[in-house]
Amino acid sequence: MSGPIQAPADEAELAHVVAEAFAARTPLDIRGGGSKRDVGRPVHGAAVGTGGLSGITLYEPAELVIGARAGTPLAELTAALDANGQMLPFEPADWRGLLGSGEARPTVGGTVAANLSGPRRLMAGACRDALIGVRFVNGRGETIRNGGRVMKNVTGYDLVKLMAGSWGTLGIVTEAIFKLLPRPETSASLVWSGLTDEDAVALMSAAAGSPYEISAAAHWPAGDGMPARTVLRLENFAPSVAYRAERLARELKRHGAPDRLDEAASSALWRDIRDAAPLRDAAGAVWRVSVAPSRAPAVALALRQAGGAARLFDWGGGLVWAAAPETAEAAAAIRRAAAAQGGHATLVRGSEALRLAVPPFTPPAGPLAALTARIRAAFDPAGILNPGKMGE
Amino acid sequence: MPDGQTHSTTGIPMPAPDPGILARRQRIVDGLSALLPGEQVIASEDERRAYETDAFTAYRQLPLAVVLPQTTEEVAAVLKFLNAERVPVIPRGAGTSLSGGALPQADAVVVGLAKMNRVLALDFKDRTARVQAGITNLGISGAVAHEGFFYAPDPSSQLACTIAGNIAMNSGGAHCLKYGVTTNNILGVRLVTLEGDILDIGGDALDAPGLDLLGIVIGSEGQFGIVTEAVVRILRAAEGARPMLVGFAAPEDAGRCVAEIIGSGIIPVAIEYMDHLAIEITEGFAHAGYPLDAAAMLIIEVEGSEEEIDRLLERISAIARQCGARTLKVSTSEAESAAIWKGRKSAFGATGRIADYICMDGTIPTGKLPMVLTRMGEIVRGYGLRVANVFHAGDGNLHPLVLYNVNDAGEREKAEACGFDILRLCVEAGGCLTGEHGVGIEKRDLMREQFDETELAQQIRLKLAFDPHWLLNPAKVFPLDLRPAGDLPAAA
Ligand SMILES: Cc1cc2nc3c(=O)[nH]c(=O)nc-3n(C[C@H](O)[C@H](O)[C@H](O)COP(=O)(O)OP(=O)(O)OC[C@H]3O[C@@H](n4cnc5c(N)ncnc54)[C@H](O)[C@@H]3O)c2cc1C
Numbered sequence: 001m002s003g004p005i006q007a008p009a010d011e012a013e014l015a016h017v018v019a020e021a022f023a024a025r026t027p028l029d030i031r032g033g034g035s036k037r038d039v040g041r042p043v044h045g046a047a048v049g050t051g052g053l054s055g056i057t058l059y060e061p062a063e064l065v066i067g068a069r070a071g072t073p074l075a076e077l078t079a080a081l082d083a084n085g086q087m088l089p090f091e092p093a094d095w096r097g098l099l100g101s102g103e104a105r106p107t108v109g110g111t112v113a114a115n116l117s118g119p120r121r122l123m124a125g126a127c128r129d130a131l132i133g134v135r136f137v138n139g140r141g142e143t144i145r146n147g148g149r150v151m152k153n154v155t156g157y158d159l160v161k162l163m164a165g166s167w168g169t170l171g172i173v174t175e176a177i178f179k180l181l182p183r184p185e186t187s188a189s190l191v192w193s194g195l196t197d198e199d200a201v202a203l204m205s206a207a208a209g210s211p212y213e214i215s216a217a218a219h220w221p222a223g224d225g226m227p228a229r230t231v232l233r234l235e236n237f238a239p240s241v242a243y244r245a246e247r248l249a250r251e252l253k254r255h256g257a258p259d260r261l262d263e264a265a266s267s268a269l270w271r272d273i274r275d276a277a278p279l280r281d282a283a284g285a286v287w288r289v290s291v292a293p294s295r296a297p298a299v300a301l302a303l304r305q306a307g308g309a310a311r312l313f314d315w316g317g318g319l320v321w322a323a324a325p326e327t328a329e330a331a332a333a334i335r336r337a338a339a340a341q342g343g344h345a346t347l348v349r350g351s352e353a354l355r356l357a358v359p360p361f362t363p364p365a366g367p368l369a370a371l372t373a374r375i376r377a378a379f380d381p382a383g384i385l386n387p388g389k390m391g392e
Numbered sequence: 393m394p395d396g397q398t399h400s401t402t403g404i405p406m407p408a409p410d411p412g413i414l415a416r417r418q419r420i421v422d423g424l425s426a427l428l429p430g431e432q433v434i435a436s437e438d439e440r441r442a443y444e445t446d447a448f449t450a451y452r453q454l455p456l457a458v459v460l461p462q463t464t465e466e467v468a469a470v471l472k473f474l475n476a477e478r479v480p481v482i483p484r485g486a487g488t489s490l491s492g493g494a495l496p497q498a499d500a501v502v503v504g505l506a507k508m509n510r511v512l513a514l515d516f517k518d519r520t521a522r523v524q525a526g527i528t529n530l531g532i533s534g535a536v537a538h539e540g541f542f543y544a545p546d547p548s549s550q551l552a553c554t555i556a557g558n559i560a561m562n563s564g565g566a567h568c569l570k571y572g573v574t575t576n577n578i579l580g581v582r583l584v585t586l587e588g589d590i591l592d593i594g595g596d597a598l599d600a601p602g603l604d605l606l607g608i609v610i611g612s613e614g615q616f617g618i619v620t621e622a623v624v625r626i627l628r629a630a631e632g633a634r635p636m637l638v639g640f641a642a643p644e645d646a647g648r649c650v651a652e653i654i655g656s657g658i659i660p661v662a663i664e665y666m667d668h669l670a671i672e673i674t675e676g677f678a679h680a681g682y683p684l685d686a687a688a689m690l691i692i693e694v695e696g697s698e699e700e701i702d703r704l705l706e707r708i709s710a711i712a713r714q715c716g717a718r719t720l721k722v723s724t725s726e727a728e729s730a731a732i733w734k735g736r737k738s739a740f741g742a743t744g745r746i747a748d749y750i751c752m753d754g755t756i757p758t759g760k761l762p763m764v765l766t767r768m769g770e771i772v773r774g775y776g777l778r779v780a781n782v783f784h785a786g787d788g789n790l791h792p793l794v795l796y797n798v799n800d801a802g803e804r805e806k807a808e809a810c811g812f813d814i815l816r817l818c819v820e821a822g823g824c825l826t827g828e829h830g831v832g833i834e835k836r837d838l839m840r841e842q843f844d845e846t847e848l849a850q851q852i853r854l855k856l857a858f859d860p861h862w863l864l865n866p867a868k869v870f871p872l873d874l875r876p877a878g879d880l881p882a883a884a
């Protein structure tokens with residue numbers, strides 16, 4: 001992974017770089033902010049950066065859409081949205097603390113490639129749900145547009161969704177268009193202390209199944225001398241937040257009386273949850289387990305038996321963050337624990353040795369594996385885009 | 393007319409049927425009968441008649457045969473057999489497609505999912521329902537209503553259309569402004585491939601491993617495989633919901649009002665737009681109290697507690713007044729709310745009573761609305777026709793109804809040409825050819841308006857990854873001349 005980084009100045013130049021790599025069968029290592037070389041399997045190839053592709057290309061606040069080139073720092077997008085009281089619905093995380101890549105600047109392309117979604121996912125969907133248009137360069141060096149700037153579009157296949165979370169293995173995103181939400185007038189949180197995992201998940205499910213539209217629900221199991229905390233977030237106009245907080249507290253009173261955090265305290269807490277702060281100082285590997293929320297307590301139990309620990313439940317229990325020893329055995333046990341509950345586990349932080357020993361992303365099996373390979377070949381026939389990244 | 397194609401009465405070219413398949417018809421029917429109980433294989437001309445068209449009635453064609461499987465395994469056996477025989481397959485839900493998505497071909501077997509219409513599991517804790525593909529959209533909401541839940545995407549055809557059809561078309565409805573369309577509300581599908589493999593894509597967790605295959609199966613118009621089950625998200629209904637009507641003297645005022653509402657931070661559950669002609673036609677039918685003197689009208693619905701609704705509707709009213717609203721009418725009762733929605737939901741039906749029409753389905757950036765409405769008016773007048781506009785104003789999904797007289801052969805052709813010009817206008821304005829009805833055969837030949845050859849080729853290579861022999865719904869979505877000829881290598 002040495003050698004200079006090629007930094008095409010625009011999409012056409014990038015397409016040219018890829019076309020030449022295709023002709024020569026040269027593998028490419030795609031770098032956004034360049035911060036995540038340590039996620040997934042290491043890629044060996046000529047480094048291509050998207051930094052030259054920068055800038056917001058479209059912003060229509062009244063239409064709730066924003067578009068930007070792939071190398072645009074996410075912070076630039078967020079600043080523009082802030083100025084208009086709007087936001088990306090999926091609340092992208094900043095894991096630089098978690099992954100120790102503090103100097104890197106997360107980009108729009110990297111956010112799409114990782115399909116990165118934070119706590120509001122529970123209510124507002126993932127990055128892929130907000131993504132309505134992309135431009136990308138496929139593994140032949142061809143430029144492809146799909147989707148667009150309108151909310152509803154069923155013209156042809158939805159390649160937009162496919163690009164999200166493909167980690168650069170199908171194409172190099174050159175531009176992304178997102179739908180937006182107005183930033184809520186205010187927010188507040190309700191916090192219950194000392195609940196068991198089971199109680200916490202029951203509470204979060206009841207809240208998410210209520211008419212009061214919580215925008216996030218998370219649970220920090222007890223640890224580091226802190227009691228367990230279970231948190232619900234409300235975001236809306238001020239009177240609605242007050243009303244809904246009161247109703248929720250009443251409906252959920254069998255779990256005890258919650259504390260209420262005002263906007264400032266609530267925002268700080270959710271920033272920590274979003275960025276997986278409880279995992280920052282954890283020793284060993286960091287995993288994310290996706291399951292149906294009601295299965296989260298069972299997953300947490302199995303994780304403990306595997307020598308790991310659930311450190312944070314987000315998405316009402318649908319996402320379990322765990323720390324575990326850096327061993328292949330622990331990894332296998334975590335995968336089994338997730339699969340036994342109908343879920344799957346992703347290795348987010350681990351040594352290179354571990355990432356080579358176990359696939360960081362859960363590999364597809366059987367006919368799904370064959371189909372995945374055919375799809376990959378349909379976009380990148382020579383297999384030059386981030387080869388091996390997702391484990392293929 | 394190019395070789396190897398036949399024309400429908402309306403001039404839509406269809407591939408000529410494969411004489412080899414037609415000659416083997418009996419053998420194919422026998423083969424299917426060996427796989428399924430007799431009554432599930434439909435071979436007689438009389439019974440096949442029910443499948444010769446869908447809601448895009450311009451084209452009719454009896455299929456080779458129809459099968460109505462009852463289990464995923466039966467679907468797998470049928471597809472495996474038809475794949476081996478190289479017979480085209482047309483998946484079909486309720487046949488309400490407005491773009492001809494479920495239209496048959498003479499050499500194709502229709503696989504209908506209507507018999508697979510059960511709810512398999514409900515989970516209110518995880519807020520999911522596992523259902524069979526042939527259940528109706530409204531059937532899902534019906535199954536969870538007792539707990540105060542519902543399934544969010546609400547196409548106007550929801551009483552009839554199936555979840556599988558919704559998945560194939562990525563259908564939407566009036567309330568999708570807040571809740572998203574089908575793709576935002578499905579967690580998993582069971583998909584049977586042509587080889588007869590049964591794939592579980594996604595499941596009941598929010599994230600699935602690997603590439604987002606669910607994302608491409610949704611909206612693939614029955615060209616990737618047959619969906620037999622789905623895991624859908626169910627949502628708890630709001631405490632209450634109430635609409636209001638706002639009438640404007642000019643379409644531009646209505647457009648500005650939509651922008652101002654959203655700019656103020658309010659996302660209503662629905663904002664529907666109707667132009668003067670649509671108001672007139674609908675009011676004459678539904679008597680919903682629509683403002684007959686308005687050039688344009690918005691139906692705006694908000695949700696929450698009674699107090700929250702009052703507060704939001706007050707804010708919206710103030711905005712609407714600033715935008716020059718002439719009539720403001722907030723619903724004060726369940727009955728009034730129902731009447732307001734009845735008018736909107738019966739707009740197509742009401743129009744059908746006064747004239748024949750074709751319903752177009754393009755989307756545009758909402759900021760371009762005034763320009764598009766003006767240009768559309770010119771286009772339609774240029775053809776000597778009339779147009780009524782019904783429109784999801786929050787998300788830019790236009791439904792111009794181009795009125796014509798079916799007994800005038802020339803008018804039908806004019807209406808079609810006019811509709812196509814309108815869709816071209818949508819693309820030109822930065823929008824797209826279809827927002828919810830799909831491409832089907834209707835808009836197949838317009839695909840080049842929106843995509844270049846490279847982009848179409850990329851989509852075709854994706855289809856080949858699922859369907860290397862081009863057998864699934866083969867005459868849909870892509871211009872016929874782009875169909876790969878002969879037996880194809882896999883995608884690489
Ligand atoms: C498992 C995981 C690990 C994460 N690790 C980090 C981290 O180390 N640092 C951090 O700041 N945030 C991390 N995040 C959070 C988030 O992804 C980043 O905030 C940001 O979105 C990454 O942008 P980047 O430009 O730094 O990505 P990069 O690290 O440069 O790239 C991320 C991935 O996307 C690919 N990629 C980048 N740009 C494109 C493009 N235009 N088209 C196609 N593929 C592209 C890369 O090849 C790489 O596989 C992580 C998220 C997840 C889910």
Ligand SMILES: Cc1cc2nc3c(=O)[nH]c(=O)nc-3n(C[C@H](O)[C@H](O)[C@H](O)COP(=O)(O)OP(=O)(O)OC[C@H]3O[C@@H](n4cnc5c(N)ncnc54)[C@H](O)[C@@H]3O)c2cc1C
Pocket residue numbers: 446447482483484485486487488489490492493494505525546547548549552553554555556557558559560561562563564565566613614615617618619620740828829830865
């Ligand atoms: C009066 C009326 C109003 C409408 N309003 C709306 C609206 O508001 N919003 C909207 O989005 N649409 C609307 N539609 C269009 C139509 O209802 C939708 O496209 C619907 O999703 C089609 O469902 P269906 O079950 O009837 O599918 P069909 O018409 O039977 O088939 C539609 C497509 O799905 C494929 N398909 C069907 N079953 C399967 C399966 N099991 N596996 C794979 N592919 C399959 C078919 O091959 C075809 O391509 C309306 C239609 C009518 C007639």
